[in-house]
Amino acid sequence: MSKSKRLLELMMTVNRKRRFKVQELADEFGVSTRTILRDLQELSEIGVPLYSEVGPHGGYQVLKERVLPPIAFTEDEAVAIFFASHALRHYRFLPFETESATALNKFYYYMPSDVRDRIDQMKNRFDLVTPTRQIESPFLKILLEGAVDQKVILIAYEAQEGVSDRKIQPIGIYASNGLWYCPAYCFLRKDFRVFRCDRMHAAQIDTSETEPVDLRDIHLGNRETVGHMEQAMIPMSAYLTKEGVTACESEVWSSSKLRIHEDGTGSLNGAIPKSDIPFYAKFFIGLGNDVKVEQPQELIETIKRMLREILDYYG
Template identity: 30%
Template sequence: MSKEKRLTDVWTYINDRQKFTIKELSEEFNLSTKTIQRYLIELNKMGLPIQTEKGRNGGYRVLNNSYIPPVVFTEKEVMTILFALKSLQIYNYKLMEIEIDSIMRKVSYERKSSTRIGIENMKRYIGFVANDEAVKSSDVVEFFRASSESLILNIKYKFGNQVLEKNICPIGIYLNKGTWFSPVYDYKSDKIILIRIDKIIEIKKVGESKEVHISLNEWLETAYSNLYESILSIKKIGETICLNVLLTKEGVSKIKSSSYDLDIKLNEDGSGVINTFIKHEEIDWYVSILFSLGSDAKVMEPKFINKLLYDKADELRYFYEENMV
């Protein structure tokens, strides 16, 4: 067995223990006490914080058991890991900067290796523009912790021009086009709703949930499967679907002042409702109209049109971002 392999085995063994002695290691690995002492000195130089405890029941202990043994990476693997870490700049993750810088230093070499040159080139020639609507790292961490520990949170968050308050239990977090989302169990409505974490104003822990909710992967599969099936179900030319849209008073005014010939049922307060059947080939046309109305039109059915509107808004956002500089 090579010395590197024995060092790694000793590292793993002592890292899993709160306390150990030279004699214990000597018997475990069938090595002399002098060899074990040399190994401990080398492991300490490699970064494993080993502390000597004096006294009758003295010995050694690892100050922090979260250290992992050395892992051998290829140059391509190192560059892939560093590229992924650097890409986190786009999310304004100040919370990770210290750790990322530490990793960068550990994989750099004193000699002029190709890996070191690659790292320097990555710093010099690759940049990621931070998302202006960056979410607070602490909020993402809070939602992650609440998901993994089944915590009940009281949150206040922005919803349009309103500030809503809810008791929720997150089931996970996911990133979609630079924005963090969390499907959460809403205790008031007794169903899973989707929360944008960047809209959170305040978070408070109020308890622990004893209920088992759907997993994040199950929710994602169901959500996107339902969306896909809804689109497929109306793809036959000539087949119709029911379009139900709520219009504000301003939305009704915008449609009336335009050339769009839409059947609107008016309410007493001047707002209105579009309730009609449309064909698959007309969907893009209606999406364009609804997009021009902005927040003055709320699509109730079919739900997948909201996803089409979201994608259209996202395309426009990226268009303006690319042309800002």
């Protein structure tokens, strides 16, 4: 086996094992312990995070930040991955902000010069535009970790009635129109809610004895089909013009409710939590004549009331 091939396989082996002894690697690769030690030194010099453990049962261990083995990309695949990451620059806050920046720099640096030239030519000719928001969302990482690890998060949340402490268990986080949202189970309301991440003044792992809810099978793709635990749901339906369809297609919540007709118009049909009526009323007011709400009557009356308040405000 050539040295370059052995180093590549050794990198994959130590990433898989995480903890190992030099002798077992020497036996596995059929080389001397001295050769393995030299190879490990070379891996360490190119960035594989290893450290040695002393004592009779010592050996080597890979740190938490493992280095993945090289992956071969075609030129078009490399350009696609670069711009997928490059588009994230429009967001001031990301759950992996530092890591995405360093990964993008590494990716760009190690590309052949002609591919870098091609990317440089494309930077000002291709973009995935997202509204740039000035508001802060500094707790994305802990919310995402809470969703993955099934942790209860204690947040200080700003609502209309002021800032209050809430215990939530996140399902995940998503971005829409430059804003970050966190669907979660709210232990105060005993139901699912969608929280604006920029309205969180603090967030930390809850250290009380609050028992997490089993949300392992609930994620961003199916959360609306699971249903709400203890909250009254009411049917909602609305007619949409073509422009109304376009506006609703950009909303995450509408995916399970939107139906597009052959002529390009559409309709929204589905159950909504009664407490979310103010949210839907504000959204539909923004669509103007491109939507006509058919039910529930309470939503229609809320729209009328809000419109009267707007008229009075400018009266």
